[in-house]
Amino acid sequence: MTFFVISRLLFLHLLLIVLHISSALEVNSSNRSFPKGRSLVVSNGTLPDQHKEQIQSYRTELVVPLLCLFAFVIGFPTNTLALWLLVLRTKKLPSTILLINLTTCDLLLLLVLPFRIVYHFLGNNWTFGEPFCRIVIALFYGNMYGSVVCLALIAVDRYVALVHPFGAKTFRSNKNSIYMSVFVWIVVAAAAVPLLASKQSYNIKNLSITTCHDALPLEEQEKYFLPYFATLFSLCFLLPLLVVLFCYSAVLHTLMAEGKRFAHAIRVTVLMLTVFIVCLLPSNVLLLLHYSKSDFANNDLYVPYLITSSLSTFNSCIDPFIFYYVSKDFRNRLREALRCSGSDSESSSESRTKMTLLSKMSGTE
Template sequence: MPLFDGKLPDEYKEQIQSHSFTLVVPLLCLFAFLIGFPTNLLALWVLLLRTKKLPSTILLINLTICDLLLLLVLPFRIVYHFLGNNWTFGEAFCRVVIGFLYGNMYGSVVCLALIAVDRYVALVHPFGAKTLRSNKNSVCMSVVVWIVVLAAVVPLLASQQAYKINDSTITTCHDALPVEQQKNYFLPYFATLFSLCFLLPLLVVLFCYLAVLRTLIAEGQRFARAIVVTVLMLIVFVVCLLPSNILLLLHYATSNFNLYVPYQIALSFSTFNSSIDPLIFYYVCKDFRKKLWEALRCSGSDSESSSESRTKRTLLSKMSRTEGAA
């Protein structure tokens, strides 16, 4: 995404104002927002108000908050792209939107990796789970997630993101940057994010879920549904997040004009991970659906069976062991 004294090369200008950029990208973001925002909002409501605060639910709450914060900035990007990549909300807010987009995206990735670790310990090492899986450890892991979010957001908040294009009527938001800034600032920044906040979590997720799959397969047919859901988690994680991260690294490393539009499409597609998370982790679980239905029916009532509440087990454990759904 080069910028030479406020002027863009004609090739690049044609790309960022093409229909594949100004139509496909915002439509993907719009679909992700319409699907993900209400489902995550409902999930957060149930997790906070209707679910016992166990180690697994603490991590799920943090994942849902990350996903909601990411989805919350999508409407501004949608308007920006529909206007032909013309940013009208000011330089400061451009920094906030880009910071929240990347910060919460990688925070969500790290949270998914920690949830995979939690599930790995619960299912593969059930005896060790009695000491390793505690509310205190889950809170510590949650702190790690928000340290990652903060570390990802601060460099974006500290650098200019919006630039007026001299030979055009548009002001871009993170889509056209000075060459030196891209090479000396954003390349090391995104390379670090890729290595520590995507590649490492990806390896953790693959290791944990493959081990979980081996354990579930060894247990036999009664865990067939859990096996299917675990495979689905792996597929969604890889399909949604891997293309955008590879294209991101290639684009910044090579400064290849032709990679930027595919990268933006892949980045928009990656937001579907935040939309699909609640569908996989929560809504496939019969227990969660029951709590949601009860919450919707009795939202004005504080009555809830204390005996039922005491017998509730963690969502992850129940989905895996009794419901066979993750």
């Protein structure tokens, strides 16, 4: 029961945040004074002095790339291992198909992090050209929200399997999983296309750098990126979060009512909530507050957003642990792979020992 109370309180808290952001955005549409937004405002190829201070901050040039580097170092090998196991070693069950899509989204997001790391280490100077800037930003946001939607569909799959086991025979099929996979990639494409179609890099004359998505014209921010990110927040983050809360609260309620052990389900729930609340919620809320005219948003939120955006990439590091608890077949295959690697190392060490003994024996003879 405690979990249900927490879920309802969290839902009400998120609802208040959305209402606050919505009211702030309404004020923003009626008041067109100079904003302090998420994206710094570029005008005639220059940045105002207060924005120059932010983009030259050590936090954007050191802290942000170090966070991205840590996420890449941890997330890329773990997701590569997970994808190898899911594609080549596990049975193609409905849940496995969804996990493959989630891993693919995470890997595509992680693959663009090295370019963002170099960009920030160079003092927020983009040297890879405008087309590639669009591709990197589109892959970053598209796959981030695609992975969120995929996590929600995995929660629905677990909900049907445990709460409605008789209906699961019809719903949980490979065919339906393929349909859900197609839906995930439609979301990825819908999130990526607006970024691919808009100019992302601007030459900042008074800093002698070229920014990528960080400095945008005021009109572009208000008329293009505000509705774009507001739609992503509502449909690709808030709605999936509510779906996850509903599905896993129902799963825990069912397991508790049947007197079954639910430590396993609690681990999955905690990991899911960690991804949504710790990794993704701060960056998504700050993303919209940057465009608003509320008292809180009048503070400079550019640097905090970049930091929380970097922290949001840590969801790719947590997802492999979700695979471990969601799929029993994945757990077994991972253990087999680890045992094989351990036995291979032991056999190689044994062979080296035997060769050493033989050389010693031949030497004494």
